[in-house]
Amino acid sequence: MLTGLLDPTKGAATVDGFEIFSNMDRLRENLGFCPQHNVLFSELTVREHLEVYCAFKGQKSRYEIFRKVDKMIAQLELEDV
Secondary structure (H helix, E strand, O other), rough: OOOOOOOOOOOOOOOOOOEEOHHHHHHHHHOOOOOOOOOOOOOOOOHHHHHHHHHHOOOOOOHHHHHHHHHHHHHHHOOOO
C-alpha cells in the first residue's frame, strides 16, 4: 500500500511527510521497490523490464521512459541483450 501497488481500504499513511492518498506520484519519485523474491520475467527483455520499473517509479511519459532506459542500458553495457 505504501508504494501504491495495492489500494488501501481505510486509514491513513504518511511517508516522508506526504500523505499516500493524495501524493502517490510525488512519493514514487523517492521510493525504492524491493520485492521479496526474484521478479524477472522470462518473457520480457532487459529493455522491457527497465520500462516496467520506470513505470513503477511513476514515470508516465513514454518518451522519458525510453530516454531513461536507453541511458541505463548504455551505462550498464547491456546493449547486446
